[in-house]
Amino acid sequence: KQHLVAIGESGEVRRAGAGEVRERLGWLKRRLVEERRDEVVDLGERLERARE
Amino acid sequence: MSSHYADSKALLDNRGYAGRTIRGKNPAELFERAVLDRITESYFWKEQCFGLNEASLCDRAIELRFVGGTYGQGKPTPFLCLALKMAQLVPDRDVVLEYLNFEEATEERSSDDERNGDQETQNGAPLCEKKGEFKYLRALAAFYIRLAWDPVEIFETLEPLLNDRRKLRRAAKEQFTLTTMDQFVDDLLNKDRMCSTSLWKLPKRSDLVDLDKLEPRISLLEGELDDLDASDGELGEGDGA
Amino acid sequence: KFWDEGDLGDLETIDDTDDVDPEGEHAAWKLREFTRIKRDRDALIAAEKEREEVERRRNLTEAERE
Numbered sequence: 001k002q003h004l005v006a007i008g009e010s011g012e013v014r015r016a017g018a019g020e021v022r023e024r025l026g027w028l029k030r031r032l033v034e035e036r037r038d039e040v041v042d043l044g045e046r047l048e049r050a051r052e
Numbered sequence: 053m054s055s056h057y058a059d060s061k062a063l064l065d066n067r068g069y070a071g072r073t074i075r076g077k078n079p080a081e082l083f084e085r086a087v088l089d090r091i092t093e094s095y096f097w098k099e100q101c102f103g104l105n106e107a108s109l110c111d112r113a114i115e116l117r118f119v120g121g122t123y124g125q126g127k128p129t130p131f132l133c134l135a136l137k138m139a140q141l142v143p144d145r146d147v148v149l150e151y152l153n154f155e156e157a158t159e160e161r162s163s164d165d166e167r168n169g170d171q172e173t174q175n176g177a178p179l180c181e182k183k184g185e186f187k188y189l190r191a192l193a194a195f196y197i198r199l200a201w202d203p204v205e206i207f208e209t210l211e212p213l214l215n216d217r218r219k220l221r222r223a224a225k226e227q228f229t230l231t232t233m234d235q236f237v238d239d240l241l242n243k244d245r246m247c248s249t250s251l252w253k254l255p256k257r258s259d260l261v262d263l264d265k266l267e268p269r270i271s272l273l274e275g276e277l278d279d280l281d282a283s284d285g286e287l288g289e290g291d292g293a
Numbered sequence: 294k295f296w297d298e299g300d301l302g303d304l305e306t307i308d309d310t311d312d313v314d315p316e317g318e319h320a321a322w323k324l325r326e327f328t329r330i331k332r333d334r335d336a337l338i339a340a341e342k343e344r345e346e347v348e349r350r351r352n353l354t355e356a357e358r359e
Contacts, residue, residue, distance in 0.1 A: 012056070013056055013103055013104070013105050014105055015056070015105060015106060015141075015144075016105045016106040016107035016108075016147070017106070017144060017146075017147065018144065018146035018147045018149070018150045020106070020107045021106050021107050021110060021147050021150045021151070022150050022154065023107075024107040024108075024110045024111075025110055025114075025150070025154045025156075025185075025186070025189075026156055028110060028111065028114055028186075029156050029185065029186075030156075032114075
């Protein structure tokens with residue numbers, strides 16, 4: 001059982017409630033949308049440059 | 053209890069276990085011993101699951117790219133590792149429902165509850181479900197609910213997902229296959245083994261209906277069932293409840 | 294990185310993008326849903342038949358006893 005002991009220091013993890021989870025998911029969603037938009041912009045720029 | 057121990061030692065040691073339980077038992081017992089060992093030995097469990105709480109678990113879960121149990125040489129999927137993490141946390145009921153049904157409220161939509169029925173393409177096929185936006189997180193929550201909740205709650209909470217046709221990748225022994233949310237959930241409700249985990253035996257749905265604990269399920273296709281009856285004569289009087 | 298190692302093999306060859314073909318995907322779902330309904334109905338009918346059969350036999354034996 002040594003490996004189980006090695007998994008981590010014992011320590012408490014604070015619980016999160018539904019409100020915090022919802023906020024987190026909203027934030028993650030917005031971040032994802034932004035990333036995708038940036039990708040599209042990147043692609044657009046690259047195409048632009050390729051055309052020049 | 054407002055915290056749990058990050059250390060899985062406490063989870064896996066039955067004698068000392070003092071955390072939340074599921075049906076009176078240590079949640080780790082939902083999984084098979086050999087599978088548990090595989091999970092807790094995995095890199096993903098040690099490096100990516102350590103110290104997660106209900107909120108930070110989302111960061112991992114939205115990056116899931118497939119469902120499944122163990123695959124290849126018995127390696128546990130991140131999906132299965134996160135399922136164990138959920139079992140370790142035993143999140144509050146409304147947290148699990150948030151995982152299952154999260155949708156981002158945007159201004160033009162937020163007041164429109166009947167939205168799913170309205171989102172139609174020209175040819176009449178509705179676009180995909182937008183509830184449970186992160187579909188692999190939704191699948192994870194569904195799997196957890198099947199393991200951890202009570203029969204009536206399981207049917208009531210999971211059956212709406214039978215209308216979710218979104219595609220899911222699934223790790224099988226040697227390769228990846230494609231399934232869908234509705235198929236995955238139907239399997240959860242009907243099979244006795246999923247994702248390398250034995251599912252505890254549910255009472256029959258019809259028995260719960262007979263006991264007045266559950267309403268009969270009304271399919272979205274109820275109106276079109278005549279077509280089914282017409283195409284299959286012996287079903288003519290099948291609905292005699 | 295997020296994943297253990299590289300043995301994800303053919304993962305990328307499997308496309309899980311939704312609404313590529315909404316009509317086709319909806320039609321496929323309908324077929325699955327119909328199949329489920331039929332399965333559940335058939336199971337109900339079978340259970341009902343079995344109950345009737347048990348009932349019938351019980352009546353038979355009582356009648357034979359008299």
